[in-house]
Amino acid sequence: MRLDPRTKLFMVFVVSAIVMMSATTPLLWAVRIAVTMVPIILLITEKHYASAFRFLVLYGIALALLFGLLSEGSTGIVAALLLGYCCIIVQFLPAIITAWYVVRTTKIGEFVSAMQRMHVPDGITISLAVVMRFFPTIKEEYASIRDAMKMRGVMLGGGNAAKMIEFRMIPLLFSCVNIGDELSAAAITRGLGGKVKRTSATDLKMKAADWLMAVAFTAAAAVFVVFKYVL
Amino acid sequence: MTDPIIKIENIKYRYKGSETDSLDDVSLAVNAGETLLLCGASGSGKTSVIRLINGLIPHYYNGEFTGNVTVAERNIAETELCDLAGTVGTVFQNPRSQFFSVDTDGEIVFGPENVGLPPSEIRKRKAQVVSEMGIEKLLDRSLFELSGGEKQRIACASVAALLPEIILLDEPSSNLDWAAMENLREIILTWKKQGKTVIVSEHRLWYLTGIIDRAVFMKKGRIEGAWSGEEFAKIPETELQEMALRPTSADCEYAKLFRDDGPDTDEGEKVSLGEDAIILRDFYFSYKKKPYVFRKHKFKKEDGEDLSLCIPKLTLPRGKVIAVVGRNGTGKSTFLRCLCGLEKDCTGTIESDGVTYKGRKRIGFSYMVMQDVNHQLFTDSVEAEVLLSMKVKDSQKCLEILRRLGLLGYKNTHPMALSGGQKQRVAIASAIAAGAELLLFDEPTSGLDYSHMVKVGKMLRELADGGSTVLVSTHDPELINLCCDTELVIRRGRASLRAFGDEKNGKE
Numbered sequence: 061m062r063l064d065p066r067t068k069l070f071m072v073f074v075v076s077a078i079v080m081m082s083a084t085t086p087l088l089w090a091v092r093i094a095v096t097m098v099p100i101i102l103l104i105t106e107k108h109y110a111s112a113f114r115f116l117v118l119y120g121i122a123l124a125l126l127f128g129l130l131s132e133g134s135t136g137i138v139a140a141l142l143l144g145y146c147c148i149i150v151q152f153l154p155a156i157i158t159a160w161y162v163v164r165t166t167k168i169g170e171f172v173s174a175m176q177r178m179h180v181p182d183g184i185t186i187s188l189a190v191v192m193r194f195f196p197t198i199k200e201e202y203a204s205i206r207d208a209m210k211m212r213g214v215m216l217g218g219g220n221a222a223k224m225i226e227f228r229m230i231p232l233l234f235s236c237v238n239i240g241d242e243l244s245a246a247a248i249t250r251g252l253g254g255k256v257k258r259t260s261a262t263d264l265k266m267k268a269a270d271w272l273m274a275v276a277f278t279a280a281a282a283v284f285v286v287f288k289y290v291l
Numbered sequence: 292m293t294d295p296i297i298k299i300e301n302i303k304y305r306y307k308g309s310e311t312d313s314l315d316d317v318s319l320a321v322n323a324g325e326t327l328l329l330c331g332a333s334g335s336g337k338t339s340v341i342r343l344i345n346g347l348i349p350h351y352y353n354g355e356f357t358g359n360v361t362v363a364e365r366n367i368a369e370t371e372l373c374d375l376a377g378t379v380g381t382v383f384q385n386p387r388s389q390f391f392s393v394d395t396d397g398e399i400v401f402g403p404e405n406v407g408l409p410p411s412e413i414r415k416r417k418a419q420v421v422s423e424m425g426i427e428k429l430l431d432r433s434l435f436e437l438s439g440g441e442k443q444r445i446a447c448a449s450v451a452a453l454l455p456e457i458i459l460l461d462e463p464s465s466n467l468d469w470a471a472m473e474n475l476r477e478i479i480l481t482w483k484k485q486g487k488t489v490i491v492s493e494h495r496l497w498y499l500t501g502i503i504d505r506a507v508f509m510k511k512g513r514i515e516g517a518w519s520g521e522e523f524a525k526i527p528e529t530e531l532q533e534m535a536l537r538p539t540s541a542d543c544e545y546a547k548l549f550r551d552d553g554p555d556t557d558e559g560e561k562v563s564l565g566e567d568a569i570i571l572r573d574f575y576f577s578y579k580k581k582p583y584v585f586r587k588h589k590f591k592k593e594d595g596e597d598l599s600l601c602i603p604k605l606t607l608p609r610g611k612v613i614a615v616v617g618r619n620g621t622g623k624s625t626f627l628r629c630l631c632g633l634e635k636d637c638t639g640t641i642e643s644d645g646v647t648y649k650g651r652k653r654i655g656f657s658y659m660v661m662q663d664v665n666h667q668l669f670t671d672s673v674e675a676e677v678l679l680s681m682k683v684k685d686s687q688k689c690l691e692i693l694r695r696l697g698l699l700g701y702k703n704t705h706p707m708a709l710s711g712g713q714k715q716r717v718a719i720a721s722a723i724a725a726g727a728e729l730l731l732f733d734e735p736t737s738g739l740d741y742s743h744m745v746k747v748g749k750m751l752r753e754l755a756d757g758g759s760t761v762l763v764s765t766h767d768p769e770l771i772n773l774c775c776d777t778e779l780v781i782r783r784g785r786a787s788l789r790a791f792g793d794e795k796n797g798k799e
Contacts, residue, residue, distance in 0.1 A: 250405060
């Protein structure tokens with residue numbers, strides 16, 4: 061099931077808001093957990109089984125520990141640390157899962173098209189698209205640099221933390237600057253930055269699933285706001 | 292006769308910050324429908340000419356500029372770059388930096404979207420280009436998982452989708468294997484048949500023989516010669532070498548070798564190895580990861596067909612230059628990476644002089660000079676770079692190594708300020724300083740002209756004569772001719788060593 065990028069952006073927005081509000085009653089907990097399960101299920105429908113499974117296990121363990129083993133009365137360093145970690149995971153993992161789902165399953169073309177539909181200026185859209193395109197490049201470059209460091213045996217920089225960072229960052233910056241420069245030259249020769257209004261070959265349509273998802277997430281947000289701040 | 296489609300008149304150009312002219316009084320006229328080759332040594336101004344035509348000079352690369360360039364009746368200096376997009380298309384050298392998207396579909400439609408074509412027209416063009424180039428299989432894929440050849444085909448397709456009259460290719464074969472170069476030749480032929488004007492700047496010349504109408508030779512920013520396609524193919528090899536050009540025809544024996552898809556040969560070891568050899572055992576590796584959740588799977592011989600690399604035992608002669616050949620995607624790079632211990636999941640061992648190197652120990656024994664050598668330079672001076680590799684800092688030995696590689700004069704220079712060839716030598720110097728006996732080179736000559744290739748060849752030879760064992764993966768038959776003693780053929784992850792046929796020995 062493919063969702064419209066606009067729906068996905070809305071989901072990110074809602075989930076980010078929800079994770080900033082702490083759940084206090086069983087109903088709110090139920091909503092929170094339901095909202096977390098949605099992106100996990102969506103990851104499964106998009107065939108990202110491994111990451112879905114890992115998120116599920118991580119979230120499940122944190123929840124189980126939080127409710128099963130720990131309570132406000134827990135004492136001792138281990139329990140305190142565990143409580144801290146579990147709270148952080150339970151609190152913020154939903155947002156991470158949703159963001160992961162959106163980044164992994166949205167093509168740049170779709171994203172650009174969605175932004176255009178929402179009348180976001182091209183300048184912002186293109187910059188964001190370039191950022192999305194650059195992540196894998198940075199990852200590739202960083203992997204080669206790590207390989208080179210491994211071969212030289214300088215992974216630990218001789219015990220010097222500043223050197224460790226320097227050895228990684230300097231070649232990375234050099235190659236990213238070069239790639240960025242060549243990339244913009246190539247993009248310009250293909251007409252980027254012209255006065256003509258860009259079009260998009262990707263046709264976006266809000267389908268039933270999109271509306272359903274939008275309504276569900278709006279409802280979740282509403283429940284949180286109403287039960288926490290109104291009642 | 293009609294007016295030429297590209298007219299370059301008395302251009303002088305100097306990049307900002309440079310002390311010499313990159314182009315010195317260049318004049319060139321290209322007729323519509325012509326296929327033109329720009330050749331010449333590195334730094335001779337080929338790329339600058341390409342940039343003149345697509346307008347990156349003077350609009351993107353600032354510098355001192357005099358003269359006149361007219362492309363399709365438009366004065367380049369007064370035309371905005373984006374207005375040229377539908378007229379001139381450029382395929383760049385490095386596939387990793389010319390893609391704007393991360394998926395193939397998005398890349399092909401990127402140009403047409405920019406110039407604001409209606410969506411239905413864009414989809415029509417995409418379908419047309421895809422069927423012309425036969426890249427149906429490449430659609431809906433991530434650009435990061437494609438091979439070099441496939442990336443270059445997508446680059447060609449995405450340029451063609453704008454239907455430009457003029458197509459420029461700037462050293463397009465740098466990252467390609469033989470099959471991919473033949474494919475590129477087909478693409479250029481298609482464009483030629485469609486009546487497009489094609490200009491190729493290139494070091495590898497053999498794959499263009501027979502399809503170019505005219506060859507233009509550049510030297511130090513000037514045009515020093517021009518031949519028709521037929522004349523150019525007849526220029527004797529020695530004369531080409533004087534011009535620092537690579538051969539226009541590929542040596543038949545190697546051509547066969549690179550193209551051969553024959554059955555795996557396991558008998559292999561006909562080469563006389565002598566007593567002194569390096570033995571590799573149990574090198575197994577696969578990129579097809581077995582699905583796992585928390586624990587990785589170690590590769591074994593029993594994984595059989597799933598393995599991208601399967602070398603139960605291989606003996607390498609010591610002190611030789613060994614060419615590693617095979618098509619892209621058959622496991623050359625994987626082999627080199629496993630050999631120098633970069634792939635942790637590969638559990639192979641290296642035996643040398645009665646010592647067995649396992650796991651991390653392999654890293655000290657072997658060292659790879661990467662294709663993009665920039666990744667391997669970490670410090671702010673050449674001397675510091677070499678010292679960094681030494682466990683016991685010995686500046687005397689460091690100077691000795693630098694002298695051996697002709698880098699003594701640069702010992703205080705920042706490595707990033709050096710030329711490509713010098714950087715390569717700095718990387719080698721640090722490998723020697725680390726005491727590596729097995730030196731691996733990943734396509735060190737792609738994108739080099741003939742004279743630089745000869746230099747690399749000599750250097751590899753010297754390294755081997757100095758006692759190191761050199762493994763070099765390459766697609767250049769010229770390099771094998773220059774310096775290799777024997778070759779390791781890798782097919783579908785299976786390696787076999789073979790001596791050169793009598794043909795080569797007879798020739799020498």
